[in-house]
Structures are given as structure tokens and as C-alpha cells.
Amino acid sequence: MRPRSDSQYAGGPVNWRIITSLIPYLSEFRGRVALAMAFLLVAKLAGVAIPWALKLIVEHFERAGDALAVVPVVLLAGYGLLRFSSVFFSELRDAVFARVAERAMRRISLRVFEHLHRLDLGFHLARRTGGLARDIERGTSGISFLMRFMVFNILPTLVEIGLIAAILLINFSPLYALTVLGAVILYGAFSIWCTEWRNRFVRESNQMDNRSNTRAVDSLLNYETVKYFGNERFEADQYDRNLAGWEAARMKNRLSLAALNSGQALIIAGSVTLMMFMAAGQVSAGEMTLGELVMINAYMIQLFVPLNFLGFIYREIREALTNIERLFGLLGEPQKVADAPDAEPLRLTGGSVSFSQVRHAYHSERTILHDVSFDIPAGQTLAVVGPSGAGKSTLARLLFRFYDVDGGSIRIDGQDLRAVTQDSLRRAIGVVPQDTVLFNDTIGYNIAYGSPGASQDDIWRVLRLAQLEDFVRRLPEGLETQVGERGLKLSGGEKQRIAIARVLLKDPPILILDEATSSLDSHAERLILDALNVVARKRTTLAIAHRLSTIVHAERILVLDQGRVVEQGSHAELLAAGGAYSRLWADQQRDDTHAQ
CATH class of the missing domain: 1.20.1560.10 (ABC transporter type 1, transmembrane domain)
Structure with a gap:
């Protein structure tokens, strides 16, 4: 991440080439610009002629004694017309150029x-x-x-x-x-x-x-x-x-x-x-x-x-x-994650995901991931567990290509993420984040954001899957209920279920669950897990979890510690191995027992 100060972009001399960079925007309306310039010329000529008309009027009265003569009337009328023209054509110029x-x-x-x-x-x-x-x-x-x-x-x-x-x-x-x-x-x-x-x-x-x-x-x-x-x-x-x-x-x-x-x-x-x-x-x-x-x-x-x-x-x-x-x-801010010149749309044949010797660091002095390798076969779920700071969420950010890897590669159906367009990649991936932030709009708008233009039937369908239908129907304004700034009018669990419904509406072949049930109580968690398990059966899923009880049914579990894979296998295999996963499981079981 790049630190910033308030003075950024402010130092140094002004770049006068900024002015020339605005010229192309004038070319879009050449006719308007030409007409406005014509009005400008007329206004300026009228303005310059005003003192000359005033001179003629004064000289006439200086020489003649008949104030009612036709000449001064014409001069006075002309003087007034010039003053009006100067202002009128200036206003016309502004009106024409406004667009x-x-x-x-x-x-x-x-x-x-x-x-x-x-x-x-x-x-x-x-x-x-x-x-x-x-x-x-x-x-x-x-x-x-x-x-x-x-x-x-x-x-x-x-x-x-x-x-x-x-x-x-x-x-x-x-x-x-x-x-x-x-x-x-x-x-x-x-x-x-x-x-x-x-x-x-x-x-x-x-x-x-x-x-x-x-x-x-x-x-x-x-x-x-x-x-x-x-x-x-x-x-x-x-x-x-x-x-x-x-x-x-x-x-x-x-x-x-x-x-x-x-x-x-x-x-x-x-x-x-x-x-x-x-x-x-x-x-x-x-x-x-x-x-x-x-x-x-x-x-x-x-x-x-x-x-x-x-x-x-x-x-x-x-x-x-x-x-x-x-x-x-x-x-002028550089685009660090950009499509390659020859990037092509992602071609999905199943949705398998492969991490190969992936290394990544947000700062050069601290490496987050060290040569991480694993595969997620199409349609299967891989769960990633480990202590805080182990690099779990970094895997999700790299798969979604918020950042590019520093070493190694990530592939979907054999295609390196750096060789495909970001738009096609992100259309194929749905994310349920740990911290759900909603737009300051209605519940319906936030759910439909997963697929703008979705029908009401589709929205209610995903609400049922996300165990949110009864809650929304009880609200006086239903789907039109305002959620407030960043969704602050809703509870953490309600926001999380809206995020799940939104992803279900997007219907992506690849799913990232970043501690997707972290804000739910035990009852709601069980309901959501049932829904997610149904949805995940058809999708390649990367599930990042803190509570191990939420991922026991994953085909494979990967244990990450300090950016390195220390164990991987099924829930039963890892418990039988008696290693890091087994210790994490025992600690959480003991904590749950004390909490009861």
C-alpha cells in the first residue's frame, strides 16, 4: 500500500500542458465553438464601437443647437443598440458554449x-x-x-x-x-x-x-x-x-x-x-x-x-x-493491476483453481505468502484455516486479482490470471466478504447489485436461500427499506445474509467465502451453512474460515501458518494426524465448552 500525504499532487510548478489537454474536448462540438466565437466577435466589435458613437454624439451637440434633429436621434439609438448588442451577443456566446x-x-x-x-x-x-x-x-x-x-x-x-x-x-x-x-x-x-x-x-x-x-x-x-x-x-x-x-x-x-x-x-x-x-x-x-x-x-x-x-x-x-x-x-496514478495487451476473456470449462509456488508481499520487508501451492478441482470446496495473519484473506485477494502475485502463478482451468481480462475473471467469481459494506440505498437495491436488472422473483428466490425472506417480509417497507450509510441500520448478521443473497443472485461458477458466517449466531449460522452447502456443490469454492465447525464437510482443508502450508487433508485425516489442525480443533472445542 502506498502512504499518502495531503501535499501529494500539490508540489512543483503548474503544468501548462494541462490547458492543451483540454483542446480535444472542444473538438466534439466544433459547430458550437465556431458559432460561439462568431457571437464573441460581434460582441467585442460592438463594445469597441461604443466610445466612438459617444464621441460622435458629443461632437454633434458641441456644434449644433437643435437637439431634436434626426442625426442625434439616430446616433443615440445606435449608441443604445451597440450597448445592447455587446451584452446580448455575449450572453448568446455563453449559452451556445455552455454545452x-x-x-x-x-x-x-x-x-x-x-x-x-x-x-x-x-x-x-x-x-x-x-x-x-x-x-x-x-x-x-x-x-x-x-x-x-x-x-x-x-x-x-x-x-x-x-x-x-x-x-x-x-x-x-x-x-x-x-x-x-x-x-x-x-x-x-x-x-x-x-x-x-x-x-x-x-x-x-x-x-x-x-x-x-x-x-x-x-x-x-x-x-x-x-x-x-x-x-x-x-x-x-x-x-x-x-x-x-x-x-x-x-x-x-x-x-x-x-x-x-x-x-x-x-x-x-x-x-x-x-x-x-x-x-x-x-x-x-x-x-x-x-x-x-x-x-x-x-x-x-x-x-x-x-x-x-x-x-x-x-x-x-x-x-x-x-x-x-x-x-x-x-x-496519473499508475494502474498496478492491468490487463495484458494480449489478454483474452477467461474460458471456463469447469472452474478448477490452481495455486503454484505463489509468493506475495504487500511490503518488500514482509512476505505474506511463501511458495504456496494447492489445487481446487472443479465443483469442490477447499477450506483454508489458520491463525490471524497467516495469509488466508490474501489468497482470496490474489484469486480475485486485487493484487498480482510476486512469484509463481494462479490458474483457472489452466489459464494464468495475468493472461485473462479482469472483467471476465471477476464475472466468474463471487465473494462473500468478512466485513460486508452496503450501499446507502434499499435492501432490494443492494441485493439486485449482484445482477442489475434482476426480476423480483429472482430477488425473492435468493432471499429464501439466504434465510432472509421472513425478515424482509416483516419490514413495513419490505425490499424498499433503507439500510443507511454502510448498512448501519442492519445488524451484522442481516448484512451478512444480504451479502450472501447478492452473490447467489450473481450465480458465479467460482465462490470465495471469506469467513462468510462470522457475523451470525449459531442458529442463523446453521441455516446459512445449509444454504451455502447446497450452492457450493455446483461451484468451485475457496472457503476461508476461523471457526472450524463451519468447514468440516469440505473435501479438503488447508492449514496455513505464517504464509506457509503446514498441513492439508480432509477433516478426519487432519484430526488423525494430530498436528496443527488437531490442536486448533481441540482449542475451539474447549472454548465452545467454556462458553456454554
Whole structure:
């Protein structure tokens, strides 16, 4: 398993290639993108024409005394139409492009979701669910932001600045155009430098947010444990300590943002003031009309808005990229258990299972299985017993291919598991785990999960086999009864029987029972064992057991100790041998006698 820290995916410079990786998502809707760009062009041209129309209106009233003349009416109407067009076509642009951005979010969210399900069990055992959920949420939001603003704000703003500079250069002194370009360059340089400086505070804030959210989710998921030990105050203090770190990080973020905004405002105010001084001097000298002064002022105000917005967009893009790099970091997680390029579907001819010299270690310094070999003939049951930590559950995980073996091989009907597709392998195997976790949905949904789309008759059939029918029929809502988060509204035995019913509905040829009756009382255990024995007669079964009384009818029993096979044989043969199994049996019989 891979340990993780909150800072994973957060370090290092932002990878700007993330932006180019979003381009393919634009190609899915080429027509929409082209139409949106056309609306964008119309909106920008209308926006740039507004100050020119204002100049014409002022000059007309400066020269003519008849306010009711037809010309100013047309100019005023045109001025209003330009203002409306600037906003209207911008809204049309956003409406047309919305599908593109939302579809990109959908595609990438699905891609991350599918990739997370492809990652090995070690990743999911080590993950922090709360922080992971926040990374996905912020990353997908950042993608939507980039899709909209990179296409429709950064480039158009630069185009608008260029148009304004060209108008000033053509109609007035080059000093005006140079002042505009100088202000833009100074503004951009300051924004980039300051944003890079404060980006560390954004990362720190995100890390603190992940920690506090992870703590809250872990605490709520372990609600009962918190109550058992009366640690509500301890949990609140831990959560508040994480929130305090988040608060401090957010304060640094906000103070640095205030510094950035103040610097940008100073540059804008200085450039506007300089332009107005220059224009006022020319008006006084008779070299410029009052209308041209108004036009320059309007252009500078119009320039101020996109410039200020450009600074905001750059800040948001940097923050979005910081969030997206964490999301892409998840996509970059290597898939340790992957199908071979030439993998083929599993071809079942009976379902025999063979372990040959299997070695495995979760960590290099501790080997769990040492050259384990055994065979399970098709349709027979092999039980595995042994003390805790002997490696029993590891056998089940390797057979289901949650992990690949470090040495040796596992075969089904002669086919190495690494040579077949994982999908076909897992369709052929049913698992009843020791710790059953249910979806926060209904009993019917959780049972039907074994075969989505199963009929009600099939569901009730497996309920009868799992000795659960009477219990469900007594419930007021029957199959529609909600089980709660992780099935907490049900008892351990009820959850276990739902897990058994779910596997029976799947109807796999190979069965793994990982202490499948561990949560049942003696009466329920006998009923379930009868059902499982009936089902197992037609299936190749690997039964991992702690209570030896549950596997006495297995054709073969394998005794595992410290990752090595120390004995194997039938129940009678192992008792007669007087070895490790015989001692385990005697110990459990003595414990059962004392318990009575």
C-alpha cells in the first residue's frame, strides 16, 4: 500500500500542458465553438464601437443647437443598440458554449471515476476519502472555468486591448497608444509576479481544506466508535484544530489578494490619470475636440474593465490549474493491476483453481505468502484455516486479482490470471466478504447489485436461500427499506445474509467465502451453512474460515501458518494426524465448552 500525504499532487510548478489537454474536448462540438466565437466577435466589435458613437454624439451637440434633429436621434439609438448588442451577443456566446464546457466536465469526471475503479486495492486502502472528493470537486470546477474563460476572456481581452491601442494610434498621438501598451505590460508583469508569489497560499489553503474535510468525513463515518469512547469533544477539538489551520491559510490568501488588487488598481489609476492629463492639455490647446476627450476617457474606462478582469482571470486560472493538477495527478496514478495487451476473456470449462509456488508481499520487508501451492478441482470446496495473519484473506485477494502475485502463478482451468481480462475473471467469481459494506440505498437495491436488472422473483428466490425472506417480509417497507450509510441500520448478521443473497443472485461458477458466517449466531449460522452447502456443490469454492465447525464437510482443508502450508487433508485425516489442525480443533472445542 502506498502512504499518502495531503501535499501529494500539490508540489512543483503548474503544468501548462494541462490547458492543451483540454483542446480535444472542444473538438466534439466544433459547430458550437465556431458559432460561439462568431457571437464573441460581434460582441467585442460592438463594445469597441461604443466610445466612438459617444464621441460622435458629443461632437454633434458641441456644434449644433437643435437637439431634436434626426442625426442625434439616430446616433443615440445606435449608441443604445451597440450597448445592447455587446451584452446580448455575449450572453448568446455563453449559452451556445455552455454545452461544450458541461460536457467536458462530464467526460473528465467520468474518466477520473473509471480510473479510480481501475486502481489497485492498495490505493483505496490508503486513500483519504474526504480529501479525494474535494480534489475531484475542485478539479472539475477548475476545468469548467478554464474551458469558458481561456476561450472567451483571455484572447478576446487581448484583442480588445489591441483594437483600442490601434484606434488611439491612428487618430491621436502615438503617445496614447504607447501609454496603453505600457500600462498593459506593467499590469500584466505585476499580475503574473504577484500571482506566482501568492499561489503558495492557495495551495496551503487547499491542503488545509482537505485535512479538515477528511477529518470530518472520517469522524462521521466512525460515528459509533466516537460514541463508544465518548470522544465527541476530542473529535471536535481535532476538527477545530484543522479548521484553525485552514483559517490561517485563508487569511494569508486574502491578504495577499488585497496586495495584488491594490497594486493593479494603482497601475490602472496611474495610466488613466496620465492619459487624461495628456488629453486635457490638447483640448486646452485646441488640438482635440471635447468629443475626442470623452472618447479617450470612455476607452480608458473600457480598457480598465477588461484589464481588471484579465487580472482576475489570471488569478483564477492559476488557482484552477492548481486544482486541476491534483485531479490530473489522480489520473496519473499508475494502474498496478492491468490487463495484458494480449489478454483474452477467461474460458471456463469447469472452474478448477490452481495455486503454484505463489509468493506475495504487500511490503518488500514482509512476505505474506511463501511458495504456496494447492489445487481446487472443479465443483469442490477447499477450506483454508489458520491463525490471524497467516495469509488466508490474501489468497482470496490474489484469486480475485486485487493484487498480482510476486512469484509463481494462479490458474483457472489452466489459464494464468495475468493472461485473462479482469472483467471476465471477476464475472466468474463471487465473494462473500468478512466485513460486508452496503450501499446507502434499499435492501432490494443492494441485493439486485449482484445482477442489475434482476426480476423480483429472482430477488425473492435468493432471499429464501439466504434465510432472509421472513425478515424482509416483516419490514413495513419490505425490499424498499433503507439500510443507511454502510448498512448501519442492519445488524451484522442481516448484512451478512444480504451479502450472501447478492452473490447467489450473481450465480458465479467460482465462490470465495471469506469467513462468510462470522457475523451470525449459531442458529442463523446453521441455516446459512445449509444454504451455502447446497450452492457450493455446483461451484468451485475457496472457503476461508476461523471457526472450524463451519468447514468440516469440505473435501479438503488447508492449514496455513505464517504464509506457509503446514498441513492439508480432509477433516478426519487432519484430526488423525494430530498436528496443527488437531490442536486448533481441540482449542475451539474447549472454548465452545467454556462458553456454554
